[in-house]
Amino acid sequence: MASVATGKYELIQVLRFIAALGVVVCHSAFYSKERLAPDTLSYNLGANGVPLFFVISGFVMMIAAQKLQGVDGAWKLFSIRRIVRIAPLYWFATTIKLLTLLGAAGLVLHAQVDWAYIVKSYFFVPAVNVDGEIRPLLAVGWTLLFEMFFYAIFTLSLLVRIDAIRFTAPLLVGLAIASIFKTDSWHTALAFYADPIVLNFLWGMITARLLQRGILMGRNSAIAVVMISLCYLFFPRFPEYGNSITYGIASFLAVYGCASLETSRRLSVSRWLVFLGAASYSIYLFHPLTAPLSPVLFKRVGLIYPLLSVLGSIAIAIGVGAFMYRFVESPLTEMLNRYVKQYFNGSAGVKKQVKGFE
Structure with missing residues (x-):
């Protein structure tokens, strides 16, 4: 159970x-x-990356916080670590979008200067x-609104010392x-959060609980479940069938299968894929700011090749995201985490848990 122990x-x-x-x-x-x-073909199934992200988030939070249950001040450590992990890079990307909107509004679609709206973003x-x-102003940040909401209620569970799933x-x-x-007629916030997509956080938490109790899929079953689930989530089919619930269940099965495989045996995973996984947050946040450059350049030089434009956007998004992770996100997060550790080293109850919590 080494993976459960190390996270x-x-x-x-x-x-x-x-x-x-x-x-x-997508x-x-x-x-x-x-x-x-x-006439470029759409790829709507790519949006299923979001429920997969949310299931992973629920899973990771349960694994990461298992040492914090019942510890005095644990909720403070958890909440600050989540803010440090999510907010600075999001604020940086949002500021780039805002500066572009203010300096070259013609390059920005689906946005306008509204300061009340921008502050909320x-x-x-x-x-x-x-x-x-x-x-929000950085449109892909809508998923972070759900993430921060989930972190808030998870933090409350630590504060009141009630099992996270039960809470x-x-x-x-x-x-x-x-x-x-x-x-x-519903209030904007309630209308936003009242969405079946929030169940994906719960599926992720349940996945972690199953692993913590040693309930794993067998090797062959896990491989089959992961492959079928990922095909259902992302492989094009006509007509496209599925909904928020079924895509969430498929995401749960993919995460559960992968975690079962890795918990039960040592695996060799490509360092590049692990690196790109670590860079996924930067890739996600910055691709709307850079990927549109590809079709703009193709149109400017008169080359109307949608497939090449899409491939160019993907390459730009991955390249810029990897760069931002290596030279901005990673060093920035490490620096902020050092300050967090220094702050919590004065708290005896939390001090022992700081090192292992990510």
């Missing part, structure tokens, strides 16, 4: 990259359709954009059920 799951990192890649391909096709060739508050959608499950299930009755 290191390299196959989960690979799943992170697959999730980010799916979103990047958006790259959209950028080509919008900016170069309207920085602080993860759901707000309606110029297109009438509940999206969060009623709220997440309640929001999923409430989505059935949603109307246009």
